[in-house]
Amino acid sequence: MNEIPYEIVRSNRKTLALTIDSEARLIVRAPMQLGEDVIRDFIKKKSRWIADKQRHVRDYATKQSEFLLEDGENVLYLGKSYAVLRKDVQEVSTEGNFIIVPEKKTLEGxxxxxxxxxxxxxxxxxxxxxxxxxxxxxxxxxxxxxxxxxxxxxxxxxxxxxxxxxxxxxxxxxxxxxxxxxxxxxxxxxxxxxxxxxxxxxxxxxxxxxxxxxxxxxxx
Ligand SMILES: [Zn+2]
Known part of the structure; x- marks a missing residue:
């Protein structure tokens, strides 16, 4: 099996942790002294989880890059992800998990x-x-x-x-x-x-x- 590329961030932490960033890169957080062989073993054990997460991020990124301001698309506002809902209204507003956008509004607007x-x-x-x-x-x-x-x-x-x-x-x-x-x-x-x-x-x-x-x- 091919080795999964990763970036390593060492700190005073006690345990190993894996995250996938927004560009689907694997980031390994590791204690200062932990050997690379231990890290590679850990990655191997988690390879299924890593592949799933990376696929998810890539799919999401493709979808997001074609943002058209259509119903159900997600947009971040003040740190919260809202689903777009087009309505016959005059002003943009938020309501629960929705961001209500006037039907007439263009993406530019x-x-x-x-x-x-x-x-x-x-x-x-x-x-x-x-x-x-x-x-x-x-x-x-x-x-x-x-x-x-x-x-x-x-x-x-x-x-x-x-x-x-x-x-x-x-x-x-x-x-x-x-x-x-x-x-x-x-x-x-x-x-x-x-x-x-x-x-x-x-x-x-x-x-x-x-x-x-x-x-x-x-x-x-
Ligand atoms: Zn600065």
């Missing part, structure tokens, strides 16, 4: 709606954290970026991808805190990360969420 929500929510969070952290920025703009979630330019101009509106609030907050921390530290030095962690001790969970869900956020 729906993206505009998402952008406006993103803009409102992100600006509110920037205000909140700038106050909390005593950070002085000069402006906030939304970008169309699909990978670059935020940036802090010369003169402390902040940019955020409106697609962040698909993330849970805690993830939006992390990106906001990250960019506001660049007002004091222009690099990714230890001091910078200490600053981020002071405001948001579990920021690594947000980074992980972004890594795992990046693909899903590119559908629109």
């Amino acid at each position: 729906f993206a505009d709606w998402m952008k406006i929500q993103g803009d409102n929510i992100i600006r509110e969070r920037v205000d909140y954290y700038a106050n909390l952290m005593g950070a002085k920025y000069s402006s906030v703009k939304m970008s169309n970026a699909k990978r670059r979630w935020g940036s802090c330019g010369a003169g402390n101009t902040l940019n955020f991808a409106w697609r962040l509106v698909m993330c849970p609030q805690s993830v939006i907050d992390y990106v906001v805190v990250h960019e506001l921390s660049h007002i004091t530290y222009k690099d990714h030095s230890a001091k910078f990360w200490t600053r981020v962690a002071t405001v948001m001790p579990n920021y690594r969970e947000a980074q992980e969420w972004l890594r795992l869900n990046r693909k899903l956020m590119e559908v629109i």
Whole structure:
């Protein structure tokens, strides 16, 4: 049998864990000292589970890449997956697990709606954290970026991808805190990360969420 390729992330954890990321890659989380032979044995034992998961992610990715804003399609909004429901209404709204979209709305019009929500929510969070952290920025703009979630330019101009509106609030907050921390530290030095962690001790969970869900956020 062919060996399954994997990426390994070592940490102070005590046990082995496998995850499949949004690009169907196998990520192995392992204790610092654990030998690669033990890891390969473990992967072999779990090969059926891995194949199932990877197939599922690939199928889902194909389906998602052809997002047409039709009934039953899924879209992420504030970290929750909603099923699209087209109705004869005027405004977009959410209801339980559904996102109600006017029949007349085009995909472009729906993206505009998402952008406006993103803009409102992100600006509110920037205000909140700038106050909390005593950070002085000069402006906030939304970008169309699909990978670059935020940036802090010369003169402390902040940019955020409106697609962040698909993330849970805690993830939006992390990106906001990250960019506001660049007002004091222009690099990714230890001091910078200490600053981020002071405001948001579990920021690594947000980074992980972004890594795992990046693909899903590119559908629109
Ligand atoms: Zn940065």
